[in-house]
Amino acid sequence: MAEITAALVKDLREKTGAGMMDCKKALGETGGDTEAAIDWLRKKGLSAAAKKAGRTAAEGLVGVIVKGTLGAIVEINSETDFVAKNATFQSFVRTVTHVVAEKGGDIEVVANAPYPGTALTVAQQLSENIATIGENQTLRRAATVEVLTGNVSSYVHNAAGDGLGRIGVLVALESEADKASLETLGKQLAMHIAASNPLAIDETGLDPAQLVREKDIAAEKAAQSGKPAEIVAKMVDGAMRKFAEENTLMGQVSIMDGKTKVSSVLAEAAKTAGKPISVKAFVRYQLGEGIDKGTSDFAAEVAAAMGS
Numbered sequence: 001m002a003e004i005t006a007a008l009v010k011d012l013r014e015k016t017g018a019g020m021m022d023c024k025k026a027l028g029e030t031g032g033d034t035e036a037a038i039d040w041l042r043k044k045g046l047s048a049a050a051k052k053a054g055r056t057a058a059e060g061l062v063g064v065i066v067k068g069t070l071g072a073i074v075e076i077n078s079e080t081d082f083v084a085k086n087a088t089f090q091s092f093v094r095t096v097t098h099v100v101a102e103k104g105g106d107i108e109v110v111a112n113a114p115y116p117g118t119a120l121t122v123a124q125q126l127s128e129n130i131a132t133i134g135e136n137q138t139l140r141r142a143a144t145v146e147v148l149t150g151n152v153s154s155y156v157h158n159a160a161g162d163g164l165g166r167i168g169v170l171v172a173l174e175s176e177a178d179k180a181s182l183e184t185l186g187k188q189l190a191m192h193i194a195a196s197n198p199l200a201i202d203e204t205g206l207d208p209a210q211l212v213r214e215k216d217i218a219a220e221k222a223a224q225s226g227k228p229a230e231i232v233a234k235m236v237d238g239a240m241r242k243f244a245e246e247n248t249l250m251g252q253v254s255i256m257d258g259k260t261k262v263s264s265v266l267a268e269a270a271k272t273a274g275k276p277i278s279v280k281a282f283v284r285y286q287l288g289e290g291i292d293k294g295t296s297d298f299a300a301e302v303a304a305a306m307g308s
Contacts, residue, residue: 002031002032002033003032004024004027004028004032008027008032008034009023009024009027011034012026012027012034012037012038012041015034015038016038016041016042016046018041018046019046022041022044022046023037023041026038026040026041026044026046039213039216039217042217043217043220043221045221058077058287058288058291059077059078059079059080059081059083059084059287059288060075060076060077060078060083060084060093060137060140060287060288061075061076061078061084061089061090061093061160061164061165061166061287062074062075062156062164062165062166062167062168062285062286062287063075063076063093063094063096063097063163063164063168064097064154064155064156064163064168064169064170065094065097065098065101065154065163066152066153066154066170067101068152069146069147069148069149069150069151069152069172070101070144070145070146070152071101071144071145071146071152071153071154071170071172071283072097072098072100072101072105072142072143072144072170073097073100073142073143073144073154073168073170073283073285074093074096074097074100074110074139074141074142075140075141075142075168075285075287076089076092076093076096076137076138076139076140077137077138077140077287077288077291078135078136078137079135079136079137080135083133083135083137084160085160086133088129088132088133089129089133089137090160090161090164092125092126092129093164094161094162094163094164095115095116096110096122096139096142097163098116099113099115099116099122100142100143100144101144104142104144105141105142105143105144106142107139107140107141107142110122110139110142111123111126111139122139123139126138126139141285143170143283143285145170145171145172145280145281145282145283146172147172147173147174147280148174149174149175149176150172150173150174150175150176150177150182150277150280151172151173151175151179151182151183151186152170152171152172152173152186153170153171153173153182153183153185153186153187153189153190154168154169154170154171154190155168155169155171155187155190155191155193155194156168156169157169157194165287166286166287167194167284167285167286167287168284168285169190169191169193169194169282169283169284169285170190170281170282170283171186171189171190171193171279171281171282172279172280172281172282173185173186173189173277173278173279173280174277174278174279174280175270175273175275175276175277175278176275176276177269177270177273177274177275177277178273181269181272181273182277185265185266185269185277188254188256188265189249189262189279189282190282191255192249192252192254192255192256192262193249193282193284194284195255196252196255197284197286198247198248198249198252198282198284199247199248200247200248200249201248201249201250201279201281201282202248202249202250202251203244203248203251205248206244206247206248211240211243214239214240214243215236215240218235218236218239218240218243219232219236221239222235222236222239249262249279249282250262250263250266250279251263266278266279
């Protein structure tokens with residue numbers, strides 16, 4: 001059993017938003033396993049962990065670019081927001097985004113690719129930037145989306161410059177509809193994705209392991225109601241339908257009008273265009289999601305809770 005330290009309690013609180021004593025109890029019940037403790041809190045209705053999972057915890061920039069029917073996206077982290085505003089850093093992110101468009105989304109391939117206009121690789125240029133700027137920077141991740149026929153749209157939220165920001169989205173639409181219509185639709189979908197953070201296009205794209213986890217949580221919560229088994233089963237089915245609706249692009253309600261499902265928006269656009277339109281792929285990067293900065297905002301509170 002892992003030691004239940006103040007650091008563990010603090011980390012669990014920052015991930016779940018639950019109270020200090022609840023976090024301490026959850027870790028005690030799960031032998032110090034943070035992921036199991038998150039589930040324990042959710043089963044008790046004490047946590048909104050799924051909504052907290054994408055919290056921003058690092059600085060830097062997300063870069064996006066569209067070249068014809070191909071889009072590229074990259075996240076490059078820095079230690080402070082000050083560096084993200086640095087012209088040298090911004091130029092580097094833009095250039096690396098072009099490299100991703102050419103080389104693909106494998107970050108190791110990108111790191112070892114030639115850095116345009118120099119005799120250095122991207123990784124070597126990054127090292128030069130670190131030495132010049134005086135702050136650590138890292139190539140975190142990259143991706144591309146592409147269609148044979150259709151359009152790729154992009155959107156940047158909290159923009160720091162052209163194609164640079166804290167949230168970047170690419171949406172690939174497969175269709176023979178006219179490009180202008182697809183670009184308008186794609187931009188709307190990209191803005192929706194930035195705001196609503198779907199996990200997949202539809203239910204078939206959801207992670208099976210996550211579905212098992214969600215069903216287990218839903219089953220335990222439903223069982224606590226004390227209702228008959230057949231009612232509990234229906235409650236679990238309803239919870240899973242709700243999870244799919246809230247976490248898939250096609251199931252979510254469009255932010256554009258707050259009432260129409262994205263699947264219906266897509267169907268209406270296809271009807272208007274007279275051509276089928278499908279979302280082939282999307283990518284959403286939020287700066288620093290999943291990275292723990294190790295801030296100490298709750299240090300005193302954690303220490304007090306551990307001592308009680």
